[in-house]
Amino acid sequence: MKTILHIILKEFWQIRRDKRMLGVTLLAPVFQLLLLGYAATTDVRSIPMAVCDEDRSATSRELLRQFTNSGYFVHAYDVMTPRDIDHYLDDGDAWVGLVIPPEFGTNVLARRPAPLQLISDGTNSSTAGISLGYAGQVVSTFSRSIVLTQIERRPQLTAPPSVNTEVRVWYNPELKSRNYMVPGVVAMILLIITMTLTSIAIVREKESGTLEQLLVTPIKPFQLIIGKLMPFVLIGIADVTLVLTVARFWFDVPLRGSVILLYMMSGVFVLTTLGLGLFISTISKTQQQAMMTAQFFIFMPSIFLSGFTFPIQNMPQSIQYVTYVIPLRYFMEIIRGIFLKGDGIAELWPQGLALLTFGIIILTLSILRFHKRLA
Amino acid sequence: MFRRIRPIIIKELRQIRRDTRSLGLLLVFPAFLVFLIGYALNFDVKHVKLAILDQDRSPRSREYIRAFSTSEYFDIGYNVGSYADLTTLLNEGKAQMAVVTPVKFAADLLAGRDVDVQFLVDGSDANTATMAIGYAASITQTYSASIATAALARSGRESYVPVDFRPKIWYNPELVSAKFLLPGLFGFILMLSAVISTSLSVVREKEHGTMEQLMISRLHTAEIIIGKTIPYLAVSLLSSVLILATGYIFFQISVRGSLVWFYAGTTIFLLGALGQGLFISTIAPNQQMAFLISVLTSLLPTFLLSGFVFPISSMPVVLQILSNITPTKFYLIVVRGIILKGVGLAAFWDQLLYMAIFAGITLTLSSVRLLRRAE
Numbered sequence: 001m002k003t004i005l006h007i008i009l010k011e012f013w014q015i016r017r018d019k020r021m022l023g024v025t026l027l028a029p030v031f032q033l034l035l036l037g038y039a040a041t042t043d044v045r046s047i048p049m050a051v052c053d054e055d056r057s058a059t060s061r062e063l064l065r066q067f068t069n070s071g072y073f074v075h076a077y078d079v080m081t082p083r084d085i086d087h088y089l090d091d092g093d094a095w096v097g098l099v100i101p102p103e104f105g106t107n108v109l110a111r112r113p114a115p116l117q118l119i120s121d122g123t124n125s126s127t128a129g130i131s132l133g134y135a136g137q138v139v140s141t142f143s144r145s146i147v148l149t150q151i152e153r154r155p156q157l158t159a160p161p162s163v164n165t166e167v168r169v170w171y172n173p174e175l176k177s178r179n180y181m182v183p184g185v186v187a188m189i190l191l192i193i194t195m196t197l198t199s200i201a202i203v204r205e206k207e208s209g210t211l212e213q214l215l216v217t218p219i220k221p222f223q224l225i226i227g228k229l230m231p232f233v234l235i236g237i238a239d240v241t242l243v244l245t246v247a248r249f250w251f252d253v254p255l256r257g258s259v260i261l262l263y264m265m266s267g268v269f270v271l272t273t274l275g276l277g278l279f280i281s282t283i284s285k286t287q288q289q290a291m292m293t294a295q296f297f298i299f300m301p302s303i304f305l306s307g308f309t310f311p312i313q314n315m316p317q318s319i320q321y322v323t324y325v326i327p328l329r330y331f332m333e334i335i336r337g338i339f340l341k342g343d344g345i346a347e348l349w350p351q352g353l354a355l356l357t358f359g360i361i362i363l364t365l366s367i368l369r370f371h372k373r374l375a
Numbered sequence: 376m377f378r379r380i381r382p383i384i385i386k387e388l389r390q391i392r393r394d395t396r397s398l399g400l401l402l403v404f405p406a407f408l409v410f411l412i413g414y415a416l417n418f419d420v421k422h423v424k425l426a427i428l429d430q431d432r433s434p435r436s437r438e439y440i441r442a443f444s445t446s447e448y449f450d451i452g453y454n455v456g457s458y459a460d461l462t463t464l465l466n467e468g469k470a471q472m473a474v475v476t477p478v479k480f481a482a483d484l485l486a487g488r489d490v491d492v493q494f495l496v497d498g499s500d501a502n503t504a505t506m507a508i509g510y511a512a513s514i515t516q517t518y519s520a521s522i523a524t525a526a527l528a529r530s531g532r533e534s535y536v537p538v539d540f541r542p543k544i545w546y547n548p549e550l551v552s553a554k555f556l557l558p559g560l561f562g563f564i565l566m567l568s569a570v571i572s573t574s575l576s577v578v579r580e581k582e583h584g585t586m587e588q589l590m591i592s593r594l595h596t597a598e599i600i601i602g603k604t605i606p607y608l609a610v611s612l613l614s615s616v617l618i619l620a621t622g623y624i625f626f627q628i629s630v631r632g633s634l635v636w637f638y639a640g641t642t643i644f645l646l647g648a649l650g651q652g653l654f655i656s657t658i659a660p661n662q663q664m665a666f667l668i669s670v671l672t673s674l675l676p677t678f679l680l681s682g683f684v685f686p687i688s689s690m691p692v693v694l695q696i697l698s699n700i701t702p703t704k705f706y707l708i709v710v711r712g713i714i715l716k717g718v719g720l721a722a723f724w725d726q727l728l729y730m731a732i733f734a735g736i737t738l739t740l741s742s743v744r745l746l747r748r749a750e
Binding site: 038042044048089114117122123136161169180188208285289295314 | 394396397400401404408411412414415416417418419420421422424439465466467468483484486487488489490491492493494495496497498499500501502503504505506508509511512513515516518519522523524526527539540541542543544545548551552554555564567571575579582660662663664666667668670671674675676678679680684685686688689690691693694697698708711715716718722
């Protein structure tokens with residue numbers, strides 16, 4: 001125990017001497033979250049629309065008014081012919097083009113089906129799908145209002161029955177994507193900062209030759225590992241506190257579950273990421289190798305396969321199996337569950353257990369690797 | 376000048392070749408990641424897990440629910456008897472959406488009265504929720520229209536839809552999100568590999584003490600920077616060929632526009648990315664800091680600010696301005712234009728210019744920093 005304490009003190013000493021490093025590890029996560037929390041939004045609002053109104057009647061203007069009043073579309077450009085729309089879509093200045101053919105108003109008043117064309121830029125399928133949905137809603141509301149006014153004029157007719165929908169959104173009633181994305185960014189930042197710290201820790205001493213000095217002392221490998229890890233655990237916990245505070249109080253993400261549970265789970269997650277970092281450190285010869293291994297094997301797969309932005313259930317089955325070896329996947333579910341749904345241990349124990357198992361295995365492996373290297 | 380730079384290039388190439396693991400990672404792993412992650416990149420919301428609470432249990436309500444089960448967007452997972460059951464399913468994440476039919480669904484419709492169907496939606500993932508609501512609403516609209524037609528037919532009237540709405544999708548008519556996302560993934564992976572390949576190169580020489588040797592070689596710092604850039608440019612370009620081939624073989628992504636411009640754009644982009652890495656390398660005090668800075672400035676900023684996944688136009692204005700610090704933003708406009716739209720130089724010459732400016736700035740700054748350091 002005393003030896004471990006000595007190593008911890010030595011590590012702390014080293015970290016404190018490197019003030020710049022300490023500053024970066026504490027300030028960078030907050031700064032990144034403050035900035036990137038705003039970037040991660042999938043909300044589709046103010047879709048720029050190029051309009052070719054060849055009718056210019058009261059009816060076509062009413063339709064346009066309904067498009068802009070919906071809040072989803074901005075009447076950004078007016079063009080003379082439908083061909084002119086091409087140019088705006090090609091350059092990406094407009095996302096949709098609306099063509100109102102001549103006689104649109106006359107047709108509607110004469111109870112003839114009036115064609116209406118919408119051209120959507122499908123390159124971003126997600127926003128295109130959402131904007132088509134909104135356009136469909138606007139047009140069907142417009143259609144229904146026309147039918148109703150026509151029926152009003154002829155009192156002998158009654159409107160046919162319709163099935164209306166009443167939508168109730170739970171957990172995130174305003175459908176703000178930020179509430180879902182900010183906890184995701186928090187998890188990502190914790191992974192990056194804690195792993196970067198440890199993945200280089202041991203390999204650096206190896207490169208600079210100070211590892212040999214440590215090895216000739218009667219320190220046991222597990223003592224060394226724990227001693228090396230402790231300061232990073234503390235930095236990790238400080239980072240957890242900082243980013244969670246920013247998420248809750250700056251971004252106003254509702255925290256419906258227990259703070260204590262969130263803290264405990266974050267602790268388990270940080271243990272896992274530190275373990276992963278150490279493991280990389282023990283299998284790398286140079287800092288460059290450690291860095292590339294962390295980047296290619298951990299960071300890049302984690303960003304895509306953890307469910308951070310791409311829902312896991314949409315992936316092919318074989319890729320879904322791959323996601324099980326990505327610790328961030330479990331923590332994503334945990335942090336979002338606690339924040340948005342108020343999930344407790346009853347719902348989250350499988351993910352917690354998976355993380356803990358992963359952490360214990362990877363730490364054990366690091367110690368074993370280290371042993372082998374000594375022998 | 377080339378004769379003076381050649382020895383540095385040869386030296387760097389030797390160094391790259393000696394570290395086979397790093398070389399392998401830089402050359403082949405990006406293509407492998409495209410292969411692996413390409414399947415995971417998917418915003419297409421399909422097979423949303425649906426729970427049903429049918430309070431009417433009439434042939435008519437069953438017919439309505441069947442419309443959901445035949446749609447590929449929904450998988451009916453549960454048929455429950457009470458609200459409490461729905462709550463549990465949504466809380467545990469076993470269902471993402473629930474449809475509740477009212478008690479007198481069939482009777483009301485038959486009597487010509489409107490009915491309200493209720494959707495309960497797990498809104499935590501706002502994007503998926505918005506899409507799912509859109510699909511469910513359009514299924515309901517179709518059903519409602521068929522009911523209305525039948526009711527009108529019974530009273531001897533014809534059904535009539537005032538607006539004949541014809542949406543049309545360009546560039547990506549089937550709205551496959553992979554088509555939009557894969558070119559983005561190319562840019563993301565190239566950017567990260569390029570930055571990490573150079574971000575240690577200068578600081579490593581400093582730590583090893585070999586920097587002094589370079590400095591007394593009477594080479595201008597600009598020449599050293601160019602000499603260090605060229606070998607990694609070659610590696611990254613080779614890697615980009617593999618990436619493009621992977622996209623073509625596994626995801627049928629073919630280049631609609633000009634391959635020459637594709638590679639011209641890629642070269643300019645890579646120069647900027649390598650320049651960013653070199654600059655980090657000249658300002659970092661040690662390799663650990665260089666790693667930390669390069670990960671913090673490239674990983675999440677590229678992912679979140681480049682328009683890869685999150686549309687830049689949906690971000691706050693400050694972030695829209697800030698998004699210009701990542702060259703990937705410009706590159707994505709170029710590759711998406713060339714690959715998806717098949718547009719020519721006229722549509723993206725300005726982006727090439729921005730990337731060239733970025734490369735010029737980062738490479739010049741690196742050489743200036745190196746000079747300062749030498750003195």
